[in-house]
Amino acid sequence: MERNLFVPALPKTELDAVRSLGVYIFTNIQLADYDLNSSSAQNRWIRSLSDNLSDNANNDLKLLRTVFAHGVILRDFYIQKTADLTMDWDAFIDWWKQLEESDMMELLIYGIRETMDYYYKYLPRIPVVEEAMREVYLDERQLQDPDNRKKAVKAVLLSWSVPIEKVENNAADYDSLSDIKESIIRLIRAFWAAGLKKQWEEKQKMLAAWVRQQESLLSKSYRTNGEAIFAITGLYPDTAELENINRAEMITFVPVCNMERLLSFIQFDKHVYLMFDPQIETAGNKEKLADYYTAFEGLGDRTRLQIIDLLAENKEMFAQQIIQQLNLKQSTVSRHLNQLLQSGLVMVHQEGNTKYFSLNRDELKKVAESLHSFSNM
Numbered sequence: 316m317e318r319n320l321f322v323p324a325l326p327k328t329e330l331d332a333v334r335s336l337g338v339y340i341f342t343n344i345q346l347a348d349y350d351l352n353s354s355s356a357q358n359r360w361i362r363s364l365s366d367n368l369s370d371n372a373n374n375d376l377k378l379l380r381t382v383f384a385h386g387v388i389l390r391d392f393y394i395q396k397t398a399d400l401t402m403d404w405d406a407f408i409d410w411w412k413q414l415e416e417s418d419m420m421e422l423l424i425y426g427i428r429e430t431m432d433y434y435y436k437y438l439p440r441i442p443v444v445e446e447a448m449r450e451v452y453l454d455e456r457q458l459q460d461p462d463n464r465k466k467a468v469k470a471v472l473l474s475w476s477v478p479i480e481k482v483e484n485n486a487a488d489y490d491s492l493s494d495i496k497e498s499i500i501r502l503i504r505a506f507w508a509a510g511l512k513k514q515w516e517e518k519q520k521m522l523a524a525w526v527r528q529q530e531s532l533l534s535k536s537y538r539t540n541g542e543a544i545f546a547i548t549g550l551y552p553d554t555a556e557l558e559n560i561n562r563a564e565m566i567t568f569v570p571v572c573n574m575e576r577l578l579s580f581i582q583f584d585k586h587v588y589l590m591f592d593p594q595i596e597t598a599g600n601k602e603k604l605a606d607y608y609t610a611f612e613g614l615g616d617r618t619r620l621q622i623i624d625l626l627a628e629n630k631e632m633f634a635q636q637i638i639q640q641l642n643l644k645q646s647t648v649s650r651h652l653n654q655l656l657q658s659g660l661v662m663v664h665q666e667g668n669t670k671y672f673s674l675n676r677d678e679l680k681k682v683a684e685s686l687h688s689f690s691n692m
């Protein structure tokens with residue numbers, strides 16, 4: 316039996332941060348759409364922004380929110396196509412005005428394909444959508460065909476639970492690429508006037524200070540990209556896509572106010588763009604948070620917490636005892652013990668052929684004190 320004894324390492328990732336008005340606008344459009352279509356409590360500022368929108372703006376948002384996924388597709392298309400994320404308002408709106416019909420076709424097809432990809436990956440099957448998709452081809456070239464594209468738009472609308480009796484009329488709104496473009500530009504202008512212009516101008520000094528504050532952290536090396544994200548944003552990405560994020564070769568952090576504890580990201584090839592709410596902190600507090608990342612990561616799993624609980628009740632244990640107590644596979648326990656060792660929460664010493672594991676109580680005490688200090692900030 317041939318065995319591969321070489322294990323590829325994760326790539327060294329380049330990190331940078333950028334202020335982007337365009338990304339700021341589209342991410343807040345996404346937040347406002349969530350606010351308008353959710354019964355749960357939202358950010359107060361976003362609620363105020365939503366309340367300031369005109370009826371025409373709300374109609375444009377209702378039209379665009381489906382195929383363009385709350386505005387996320389518009390943001391991601393902009394990130395992918397523009398050469399300059401830092402353009403000001405005039406340059407940003409001109410960029411959209413100058414898009415040609417071929418660009419709008421590319422955007423519409425991108426929205427259809429991404430939305431249906433999300434449906435197939437994450438949503439339960441909807442019979443009416445499955446029926447509609449029997450006549451649809453999602454290949455980019457085939458979506459150039461008007462009849463196929465219209466059927467695809469109808470399937471997208473059905474996946475968003477648009478009532479069947481409204482699907483035909485709503486799909487017709489996507490027939491004209493020039494009308495779609497005008498709707499997008501009107502929507503951007505409406506959100507800018509409703510409050511984003513004022514907030515963007517008010518937050519410029521804070522955003523610039525945040526970018527400057529991150530210079531040392533952006534130049535550091537991290538074990539994983541998840542660790543880098545935690546060190547820089549204070550948030551850990553709870554997503555099934557974390558493995559892909561860890562394999563990225565570049566991460567661009569884009570600060571966006573009003574996201575609170577939410578993260579949003581898009582990945583093109585090996586480049587991840589990560590949107591989050593920046594928090595201005597003293598350098599000392601930021602470094603302290605980064606120092607305890609591995610310990611927090613060690614605590615962030617149910618099985619590892621069970622192992623810690625066992626070791627807290629016993630002075631020390633060897634792996635087989637832990638396996639028997641938790642009724643887990645040896646490979647599973649070994650993996651989690653290795654993670655706890657790396658985090659510094661567990662120590663090991665060997666007697667003969669047996670390794671004995673015990674808690675590093677000093678390290679646990681430091682972590683507890685660190686958490687307590689954060690609560691007093």
